[in-house]
Amino acid sequence: AQSVTQLDSHVSVSEGTPVLLRCNYSSSYSPSLFWYVQHPNKGLQLLLKYTSAATLVKGINGFEAEFKKSETSFHLTKPSAHMSDAAEYFCVVSEDSNDYKLSFGAGTTVTVRA
Amino acid sequence: NAGVMQNPRHLVRRRGQEARLRCSPMKGHSHVYWYRQLPEEGLKFMVYLQKENIIDESGMPKERFSAEFPKEGPSILRIQQVVRGDSAAYFCASSPLTSGGSSGELFFGEGSRLTVL
Numbered sequence: 185a186q187s188v189t190q191l192d193s194h195v196s197v198s199e200g201t202p203v204l205l206r207c208n209y210s211s212s213y214s215p216s217l218f219w220y221v222q223h224p225n226k227g228l229q230l231l232l233k234y235t236s237a238a239t240l241v242k243g244i245n246g247f248e249a250e251f252k253k254s255e256t257s258f259h260l261t262k263p264s265a266h267m268s269d270a271a272e273y274f275c276v277v278s279e280d281s282n283d284y285k286l287s288f289g290a291g292t293t294v295t296v297r298a
Numbered sequence: 299n300a301g302v303m304q305n306p307r308h309l310v311r312r313r314g315q316e317a318r319l320r321c322s323p324m325k326g327h328s329h330v331y332w333y334r335q336l337p338e339e340g341l342k343f344m345v346y347l348q349k350e351n352i353i354d355e356s357g358m359p360k361e362r363f364s365a366e367f368p369k370e371g372p373s374i375l376r377i378q379q380v381v382r383g384d385s386a387a388y389f390c391a392s393s394p395l396t397s398g399g400s401s402g403e404l405f406f407g408e409g410s411r412l413t414v415l
Contacts, residue, residue, distance in 0.1 A: 188340065220406075227301055228389065228406035274340060284331050284393065284404060285354070288340030 190289035205260040207275030218276040302407035317377040319410045323392030330373040335387040
């Protein structure tokens with residue numbers, strides 16, 4: 185079975201500084217990997233998706249993630265945090281070829297200090 | 299264009315009562331998925347439905363839980379005789395396509411938070 189581990193339950197950064205959210209996955213095959221974001225009182229929104237094309241994936245709002253097979257990692261980064269980035273972020277792996285059966289990490293809550 | 303609509307947003311039930319959660323997919327979407335998030339855990343897949351059909355219910359508990367997506371109206375997730383362990387956030391998602399041809403993006407609602415006293 186596929187699974188995802190988000191290494192930090194909470195990350196706090198200052199506005200304008202880089203953001204790094206760490207994610208490791210386990211999968212018995214070549215997975216599809218996603219990052220979703222949930223702002224307070226909002227639904228989950230797809231940030232970006234990896235599907236075995238380029239290993240560096242660019243998403244919305246300046247986020248990007250790098251797939252590293254040797255490290256089984258899919259860390260999310262942003263060079264400069266904005267106050268609006270405060271939210272909960274989920275690293276997600278598809279459990280099989282059906283992209284609807286997603287396995288979510290426990291989430292990382294990001295707070296941004298002014 | 300309204301997103302995925304879930305209601306109620308918050309529901310409180312006593313042990314033994316029934317809980318009904320409703321989900322209206324995005325306009326033009328005919329595929330609905332239910333996920334559950336237990337406290338301190340990530341979302342877990344429960345069931346995938348198309349209109350009048352259950353496609354995959356491999357994540358649904360075998361007892362007390364049922365889901366439907368009728369020809370008309372929203373999808374319903376029904377939990378009978380609720381217990382404290384059912385307290386969770388239940389998320390609905392929709393998509394216009396399934397695997398193989400999809401973008402892989404599911405559009406999620408804001409969730410329904412069930413509390414069982």
